[in-house]
Amino acid sequence: MKKDFLKRLTDAHSWLGLIISGLLFVVFFAGAISLFRAEITQWSIQPHFELSQGQPLPVSQVLALAIKDQPFDATEHLTLVAPEQHMPYYRVYVDIEHQAGAKDHVAFYIDPVSGEKIAELDAFYLADFIYKLHLDLNLPAGKYVIGLVSLLFLFALVSGILIHARKIVSNFFQYRSKKVGRSQLLDLHNVVGVMSLPLTLMYALTGLIFNLAIIYQIAFAVVLYQGDQQALLNDAGFQAIEPTWQDKPWQDPKIDMLTKQVTEQYGATPRVIRMHHYGDDSAVIQFIGVKEHSLTDKYDVAYRLSDNDILYTKDHANPNMLATGLYVLAKLHFGDYGGFDLRILYFILALAVCGLIVTGNLLWIEKRSRLRVQSATTLLLASKFTLWSCGGVVVATAVAFVCERALPIDLIGRNIYMMAGFVVTLLVVALLITIQPNNKYSLALLLKLTAALLVITVVLDWLMFSNKLLPMWQQGIKTVLATEVALISVAIVSCYLGHKLMTQSKVLINADVKLATI
Amino acid sequence: MWAKSLSAIVGGCLVSISAMLNIYFVVPLAIDTRLLIALLLAFPLWVATMVWCYACHNGVQAWQRCGGLLLLSTAINIGFVLG
Numbered sequence: 001m002k003k004d005f006l007k008r009l010t011d012a013h014s015w016l017g018l019i020i021s022g023l024l025f026v027v028f029f030a031g032a033i034s035l036f037r038a039e040i041t042q043w044s045i046q047p048h049f050e051l052s053q054g055q056p057l058p059v060s061q062v063l064a065l066a067i068k069d070q071p072f073d074a075t076e077h078l079t080l081v082a083p084e085q086h087m088p089y090y091r092v093y094v095d096i097e098h099q100a101g102a103k104d105h106v107a108f109y110i111d112p113v114s115g116e117k118i119a120e121l122d123a124f125y126l127a128d129f130i131y132k133l134h135l136d137l138n139l140p141a142g143k144y145v146i147g148l149v150s151l152l153f154l155f156a157l158v159s160g161i162l163i164h165a166r167k168i169v170s171n172f173f174q175y176r177s178k179k180v181g182r183s184q185l186l187d188l189h190n191v192v193g194v195m196s197l198p199l200t201l202m203y204a205l206t207g208l209i210f211n212l213a214i215i216y217q218i219a220f221a222v223v224l225y226q227g228d229q230q231a232l233l234n235d236a237g238f239q240a241i242e243p244t245w246q247d248k249p250w251q252d253p254k255i256d257m258l259t260k261q262v263t264e265q266y267g268a269t270p271r272v273i274r275m276h277h278y279g280d281d282s283a284v285i286q287f288i289g290v291k292e293h294s295l296t297d298k299y300d301v302a303y304r305l306s307d308n309d310i311l312y313t314k315d316h317a318n319p320n321m322l323a324t325g326l327y328v329l330a331k332l333h334f335g336d337y338g339g340f341d342l343r344i345l346y347f348i349l350a351l352a353v354c355g356l357i358v359t360g361n362l363l364w365i366e367k368r369s370r371l372r373v374q375s376a377t378t379l380l381l382a383s384k385f386t387l388w389s390c391g392g393v394v395v396a397t398a399v400a401f402v403c404e405r406a407l408p409i410d411l412i413g414r415n416i417y418m419m420a421g422f423v424v425t426l427l428v429v430a431l432l433i434t435i436q437p438n439n440k441y442s443l444a445l446l447l448k449l450t451a452a453l454l455v456i457t458v459v460l461d462w463l464m465f466s467n468k469l470l471p472m473w474q475q476g477i478k479t480v481l482a483t484e485v486a487l488i489s490v491a492i493v494s495c496y497l498g499h500k501l502m503t504q505s506k507v508l509i510n511a512d513v514k515l516a517t518i
Numbered sequence: 519m520w521a522k523s524l525s526a527i528v529g530g531c532l533v534s535i536s537a538m539l540n541i542y543f544v545v546p547l548a549i550d551t552r553l554l555i556a557l558l559l560a561f562p563l564w565v566a567t568m569v570w571c572y573a574c575h576n577g578v579q580a581w582q583r584c585g586g587l588l589l590l591s592t593a594i595n596i597g598f599v600l601g
Contacts, residue, residue, distance in 0.1 A: 005573050012572040015519065151527070154565045155572075162569070208561045216560055219535045220553070223599065224542070235549045321550040322557070 006163055013159040014367075017360045018382060020152045022389030023137070025357045027146060027207075029393055030134035032350035035335060035343045036486075038086035040127040043483040044404050045109070045119070046472065047465040051088055052113035059273060060255040065115045066092045067278070070106060073097045075245055078275040083112050086479055091121060125415035126404035129422070130397065138419070147211030154204035160193055185366065189359040192352050199349045200356075206333040209326070237320025239312055241302055243282040250281050253305040262287045266299050266315070281306050295337045298327050354390070361386040387439050391446035392429035394494075398453035399425040401487070405460045440505035447498030454491035458484045521577020529584030530567035534560045536591035543598040 033040070057065075063078060072078065076095030083089055089109040098104050107121035121128075129138065136142030193200075217232065225231045230240060263269045270287035277283045283305040291297035302311040314320055331337045335346040365382050368374040403418040411417065429446065436442045461484055462469065473481050538556040545552050567587070571580040 008573050009569065011519075012522070016523075148527075151561070151564070151568075154561065155526075155568050158565050158569060159572070205558075205561055209557060212561075213557060215531065216535060216538060216557060219539070220542070220556075223539055223595075236553055237550060321548065322554045323550075325554040325558070 009159045010163050013156055013163060014360070014364050016152045017156050017357075018364050020149045020156070021357050021361050022385060023145065023149045024153055025354055025390050026137065026393055027134055027149065028203075028350050028353045028357070029390075029397070030130050031203075032347050032354070033397065034127070034131040034134050035347050035350070036483075037127045037131050038084070039479045039483055040130070041124060042086045042088075042477075042479040044124040044126055045089075046477060046480055047461070047468050048409055049111075049118055051475065051477070052111050052116075054113045056083075056112040057115050058256045059259045060253075062090055062092075062110060062112065062115065063255065063273075063275060063278065065117075066090075066094055066110060070094050071097045072278070074277060074279050076104075078278045080273045082269060082271055082273065084271070088112070089118055119409065122415045123409060124404070125418060126400055129400065129415070129419060143211050147208060150204050150207035150211060154201075154208060157193075157197070157200055157204055161197070164190055164194070185359050185363050189356060189363060192356045192359070196349050196352050196356065199346070200353055202332055203353075206329045209329060210333070235322075237314060237323030241276050241284050241286060241311065243277055243284050243304070245277060246281040248281040250279060250283050250305060253283060253285075254308055255285060255305070258285060258303055258305075258308065259287070262289070262299075262301060267291070268297075268299075284311060293337060293339065295331050296324060296328055298324075358386065358390055383439055384433055387433050387442055387446075388426075388430050391433075391443050392426050395429055395446050395450050395453070396422045396425040398450045398457075401457045402453050402460070405457050405464070438505050440501050444498045444501035444505060447494045447501065451491040451495035451498065454487045454494070458487055522571055522574060522580045525577060525580035525584045526568035526571035529571065529581065529588065530564045533567045533584060533588050533591060534564040536588060536595055537563055539595050540591060540598065 059080070062080060066078060066080065073095045077093070078095065079093040081091040081093075090112055091107065092110050093105055093107045095105045096103075109118035109121065110116070111118055132138045136146060139145065217229070221227060221229045221232045233240070259270065259273070266289055268289045268291050270289040272286075272288040274286040274288070275283060276286065284302055285305055286300070286302040288300045289298070297316060299313075299315040301313050301315070303309065304311055314323060335343050361382065365379055365386075369379050400418055400422045403421040407414050407417055432445070433439070433442045436445075461480070469480060538560045541559065542552050542556050545555060547555070567584065571584055574580040574583060
């Protein structure tokens with residue numbers, strides 16, 4: 001490859017890499033934690049509530065309890081997400097009558113045995129907050145921002161491969177640990193980049209498809225379907241269920257019989273049960289289910305409740321290639337087709353990519369400060385930004401964990417306080433790193449602070465629920481204690497790294513002082 | 519850099535849309551399969567166009583390359599739509 005070509009590509013790779021680094025770090029860091037979203041949700045909720053023992057209520061009864069005392073809008077939907085391994089409660093979404101622009105649904109947990117409403121979904125928002133940070137940064141148009149970041153990330157990967165192509169095999173095992181500065185950083189960047197390449201390529205491509213496919217959807221609908229989006233969606237396997245409202249009460253709907261029938265037919269209980277026009281003669285029930293640890297097996301069946309006729313079936317016998325393809329991509333992205341060990345592997349690789357992002361930025365700063373092609377202010381800004389967007393997000397996440405545990409569960413707007421804790425921490429960290437001139441020392445402080453916050457979270461757990469944690473373990477609910485072990489492990493690693501960095505930064509400061517004295 | 523970025527992102531997007539429409543017309547498979555193939559190929563093609571644009575001397579050359587490719591692909595699109 002020509003030298004000029006590689007030079008231009010290296011420029012684009014490093015500049016675009018720096019521009020997207022902050023958001024990309026947030027996406028990968030939040031994504032790594034979100035791999036354990038179900039476990040974190042259970043850790044949040046379970047100690048607050050006793051688990052009822054006994055036979056679960058039939059689905060029809062849970063549906064009836066879900067709309068009790070709610071301004072339910074029967075012309076819309078009522079959705080149940082069934083209990084699973086790490087979430088022993090139904091998650092219920094009820095569409096309500098509302099003014100234009102107001103909230104259109106309520107969401108809460110229901111105990112499958114007692115039928116009691118446990119809490120609002122938003123009351124335990126930590127896991128969803130981190131997940132949404134990964135999906136769309138919790139911003140209204142964040143999905144498209146993440147889509148653009150994914151595009152530039154895919155470009156950075158492809159350009160990285162081209163830049164590194166000649167040495168990709170010979171330098172694969174090269175890590176010059178004895179060298180200092182640039183060689184070590186470059187080796188780390190290249191080795192992590194190459195080793196995580198299959199995962200990063202998959203993440204970038206799937207991220208793009210999830211966030212920016214709308215561009216092709218619109219183009220295809222306009223050119224091929226004369227603007228009829230629904231016709232395109234039908235071909236893509238996303239049929240809309242739009243029954244005509246009859247304004248006539250339903251007669252003895254066989255909800256439980258159909259649930260049992262679907263469960264027996266597919267050998268897996270439906271994960272999502274969605275009612276359209278609940279209570280009306282036009283009602284339709286939709287079952288969506290997946291086979292655990294399967295990459296492709298999913299079913300989506302809809303029945304008309306007036307005569308129990310099938311409206312449509314999408315399963316392995318009646319597949320839609322696009323819908324199945326997208327489902328497989330989602331499984332690959334979230335790593336939930338394998339067991340817990342696969343998610344651990346995904347977690348490690350995702351954190352390695354966080355390291356890739358940080359080393360990329362450090363290389364940019366180092367190269368430009370050596371060549372003196374950038375002003376000192378730009379370099380300072382780049383280094384502070386790297387520190388803030390990476391270290392700041394880590395500490396803010398730890399604060400969110402403390403808030404999730406410490407805030408009273410009956411506090412109105414509990415989720416808002418938790419999110420405010422996250423944002424305020426980011427602002428405080430920005431202030432701290434502006435005041436402290438030594439970046440290494442700042443990073444060490446942030447890591448030690450993270451460790452302290454995680455330990456505080458676990459201590460709070462034991463102070464608040466000391467009489468519940470061990471009985472839960474004995475009942476087979478191991479997630480809460482396992483999460484504590486994970487938090488303590490991360491705290492130990494953070495503390496160790498913080499201690500090492502602090503020692504190094506003190507050595508550097510002492511050397512500077514001696515130099516100044518001489 | 520900014521001109522190259524604009525051609526890479528906007529031009530690359532248009533080229534990939536047009537090329538995917540051509541693939542949709544050409545591939546003799548079921549509609550859902552063609553849509554999946556188009557979706558899977560679209561983004562790598564967009565990024566390939568970006569690489570091509572960033573490898574240019576300047577923004578003008580990037581737009582010339584991108585525009586030429588887009589014109590050719592759009593002409594084929596029109597042929598398929600009308601034909």
